[in-house]
Structures are given as structure tokens and as C-alpha cells.
Amino acid sequence: MNYVQFYYPEGFAHCYGCGRLNPEGHQFKTYWDPEKRESRTEFTPKPYHTAIPGFVYGGLLASLVDCHSTATGSAALKELESTPWDQGPYPRCVTASLEVQFLKPTPLGPTLVAVGRVLERSERKVVVGTEVYADGVLTVKGKAVVVRIPEGWGG
Numbered sequence: 001m002n003y004v005q006f007y008y009p010e011g012f013a014h015c016y017g018c019g020r021l022n023p024e025g026h027q028f029k030t031y032w033d034p035e036k037r038e039s040r041t042e043f044t045p046k047p048y049h050t051a052i053p054g055f056v057y058g059g060l061l062a063s064l065v066d067c068h069s070t071a072t073g074s075a076a077l078k079e080l081e082s083t084p085w086d087q088g089p090y091p092r093c094v095t096a097s098l099e100v101q102f103l104k105p106t107p108l109g110p111t112l113v114a115v116g117r118v119l120e121r122s123e124r125k126v127v128v129g130t131e132v133y134a135d136g137v138l139t140v141k142g143k144a145v146v147v148r149i150p151e152g153w154g155g
Ligand SMILES: CCCCCCCCCCCC(=O)SCCNC(=O)CCNC(=O)[C@H](O)C(C)(C)COP(=O)(O)OP(=O)(O)OC[C@H]1O[C@@H](n2cnc3c(N)ncnc32)[C@H](O)[C@@H]1OP(=O)(O)O
Pocket: 011, 012, 015, 066, 067, 070, 092, 093, 094, 095, 096, 097, 122, 124, 125, 145, 147, 149, 150, 153, 154, 155
């Protein structure tokens, strides 16, 4: 299966964090495992994503949790459709609220792995829990409420 953001409609694919059509952005890519009902986004920060030397800037970590959560919400809403996983478009979500807990400084260098789970889902809203690991150590936890984009917004 391809990544969730691959299936976003073109008009919703320019996000600075995860838009596949934004060459200046991070282009986060999120994979959904339909059996485990778990999402995974891997990203290797660049040397300039620095907070203090050797550690990742918290805003980047929040962006990772943000876009990873909207993608997880998208996959969770896609589950409600009868179309196959490899057939787009996927529903597009925006973030209504985002909580980030920085548990430990996140080292700059290793590939970060964000793992997401669906905590709650209705037809329009998904609550997503995320854990971010660096070298297998949990450094960040997130919780986001994401909402299907209202009718008439771009796309
Ligand atoms: C043109 C091109 C676009 C292009 C768009 C491209 C999208 C890129 C997205 C990338 C990720 C981001 O950075 S997103 C960017 C940051 N986010 C935003 O700019 C979103 C701004 N906010 C909004 O537009 C709005 O507040 C919405 C759409 C999120 C929600 O408004 P609404 O449509 O009136 O929804 P509403 O019916 O009130 O609520 C739906 C459900 O969500 C819950 N809910 C609503 N807000 C919150 C909240 N802050 N905290 C907790 N829960 C909330 C409600 O209780 C309800 O739950 P229940 O009663 O059903 O249980």
C-alpha cells in the first residue's frame, strides 16, 4: 500500500508538513496498517532542525504529530468507506486541537518514528494518540482531535 498523503485530493496536497505537492515542505509520509489499525510516519530531521545543538526543535516535533494525526484520521475515516485501500481519494482532515507532551529531549540525528492509534472515531471526528520514538526511546506523546474537512473547502 502507498502512503496516506499519496491519496489526498490535489487541492489538499500542499500542506507544509505533509503535502506531496509542496517541494519546500517536510513531505511527511504516513503508512496505515489496516490489521493493527496503527499508523507510522518516519522522518529524519535535518541538521538545521535544531533546538539546542544535538536536539530537535519542538515545533518540528509538533508538526510531525499534527500531520501524522490528520493522516491517521484520514485512514480511520477511509475505513468507513467500501472502496479499497489503494483507491483514492482519501478523506482529508484538519486539526481542531493538538496536545504535545515533550517527555525527553529528542536527539538530532536518528530517524524519528511516530506511531499512531485511533482513540475515538465518529463519522466526522477522530481522536488520535501518537508516540514518537528516537532510537527506540519514547520522547514525545501527542493527542489530536482531527475533523473531516467541511464541504466546500478547496479540494
Ligand atoms: C481551502 C483549502 C483548505 C485546505 C486544507 C488543507 C488541510 C491541511 C491540514 C494539515 C494539518 C493542519 O495543519 S490543520 C491547520 C490547523 N487547523 C485549522 O486551521 C482548523 C481551523 N478550525 C476549523 O476550521 C474548525 O474549527 C473545524 C473545521 C476544525 C471544526 O469546525 P466545525 O466544522 O464547525 O466543527 P464542529 O461541528 O464544531 O465540530 C466537529 C467535532 O469536532 C469537535 N471539535 C471541534 N473543535 C474542537 C476543538 N478545538 N477541540 C476539541 N474538539 C473539537 C466538536 O466537539 C465536534 O465533535 P462531536 O460533537 O462531533 O463529537
